[in-house]
Amino acid sequence: MSRGGFVVNIADLVDAEAGTQNRRIFWDRDVYELELERVFGRCWLFLAHESQLAKAGDYVVTKMAEDEVIVWRQEDGSIKAFLNQCRHRGMRLCQAEAGNARSHACIYHGWQFAADGSLKTVPLEQSVYGPRFDKRQWGLREVPRVESYKGFVFGCMDPDAPTLPDYLGDEKWYIDIWTDIPGGIELLGPPARSIVHTNWKLPPEGFVGDVYHLGMTHGSILKVLGAPVVDFKSGMGMQATSRYGSGHAAQFSHHSSMRDQISPELADMVPPRRVEDVAPEKGEAYANLYTSMWDGTIFPNCSYLIGLNVFKVWHPIGPDKIEVVSWVIAEKRMSEEAKRRMKISVNRTFGMAGILEGDDMDNFEHSTQPNQGYFTRQGTLNAQLGHGLARLDPDYPGVVSDMVSELSIRGYYRFYADCLKSKNWQEIQHNSENWKEQLL
Numbered sequence: 001m002s003r004g005g006f007v008v009n010i011a012d013l014v015d016a017e018a019g020t021q022n023r024r025i026f027w028d029r030d031v032y033e034l035e036l037e038r039v040f041g042r043c044w045l046f047l048a049h050e051s052q053l054a055k056a057g058d059y060v061v062t063k064m065a066e067d068e069v070i071v072w073r074q075e076d077g078s079i080k081a082f083l084n085q086c087r088h089r090g091m092r093l094c095q096a097e098a099g100n101a102r103s104h105a106c107i108y109h110g111w112q113f114a115a116d117g118s119l120k121t122v123p124l125e126q127s128v129y130g131p132r133f134d135k136r137q138w139g140l141r142e143v144p145r146v147e148s149y150k151g152f153v154f155g156c157m158d159p160d161a162p163t164l165p166d167y168l169g170d171e172k173w174y175i176d177i178w179t180d181i182p183g184g185i186e187l188l189g190p191p192a193r194s195i196v197h198t199n200w201k202l203p204p205e206g207f208v209g210d211v212y213h214l215g216m217t218h219g220s221i222l223k224v225l226g227a228p229v230v231d232f233k234s235g236m237g238m239q240a241t242s243r244y245g246s247g248h249a250a251q252f253s254h255h256s257s258m259r260d261q262i263s264p265e266l267a268d269m270v271p272p273r274r275v276e277d278v279a280p281e282k283g284e285a286y287a288n289l290y291t292s293m294w295d296g297t298i299f300p301n302c303s304y305l306i307g308l309n310v311f312k313v314w315h316p317i318g319p320d321k322i323e324v325v326s327w328v329i330a331e332k333r334m335s336e337e338a339k340r341r342m343k344i345s346v347n348r349t350f351g352m353a354g355i356l357e358g359d360d361m362d363n364f365e366h367s368t369q370p371n372q373g374y375f376t377r378q379g380t381l382n383a384q385l386g387h388g389l390a391r392l393d394p395d396y397p398g399v400v401s402d403m404v405s406e407l408s409i410r411g412y413y414r415f416y417a418d419c420l421k422s423k424n425w426q427e428i429q430h431n432s433e434n435w436k437e438q439l440l
Ligand code: FES
Pocket: 086, 087, 088, 089, 090, 091, 106, 107, 108, 109, 110, 111
């Protein structure tokens, strides 16, 4: 890959075994273009939660990287996704964020597309188009793979990608713990949106396993709350990473402790997480996580916080800007009043002006701005915390470590590097075969 006369060696961008990353991946436009093709063009990307698409005709407009897509519930109950672009002259087709419709008509010349993507009507077709025009050739371009896991709908542009459950890998076992609660969960919207001037990888990196920053970055808030919320001692939590880059970090026994301090009114309204509610056959590891506060990322750009109940997608807009879209995670069994209050609670912490969101986004912006400097944008970054201390654990799937580690960050960039250097999924599978050895 060449850029302005320089050659970028993809193999040099990430050293998975050393746990270092070249700064170039945070600013280089050529690397970004490669990410659009080889990361976002290959991986499963979050589209919607089924709770947003309850009835036939319900749709939401979202993005897969910078490509807008319409995610649409079909008459037969299945979900399809299409590029949000008229096939005539390329106009954005649907201008709304969400709604219910049997079809969308383009506001430029009026081509009308049905929910199944087919081109339904063309103004003046009989009188001006002539016999060569074939409507069947000009339906919306469909996202080839759409799958749902526990109500979370993902899309993938690559027909050769593994199934969504396989792609979640070892992380699937952990995701089941926070989604398989009595009655299930839903995402409450409409989502909050904001623009942050950062490279798109920094927020998912933070959410995949950066517990280390809590004491410093959020120190003032933790002090105001009046109690040390995070116990950094070994054995108080865990983190894990998986083959395809997804991971998390969990602090045992603290599921709602921070939320209870910030929004005490919720304590009586939301069923508490108790170890004794977990069936004994699920085991201690499961119970530890069920009652944990944790943060995680589904590779590449979707993150969540359990306990503080926020779900976020980080859409890239070039190498130095993102759109943040945030929903509230609620238990379906909660009362309407509890859901309303949960929204307020999430706004206090991780809404656009949330007390913790501001701390984090400030860091991400100030870690991106130095890329303006000729010298400050060069060199490597260090994610070596806990290097050599990871383990395989009979109770926890994936590669595992103590809670305060950068193992999950190393796992995230390890798979990221596999994507960049592989031409297709076959090569990704081959390159990631020894992923555990690379991280241990
Ligand atoms: S661009 Fe959509 S109808 Fe012409």
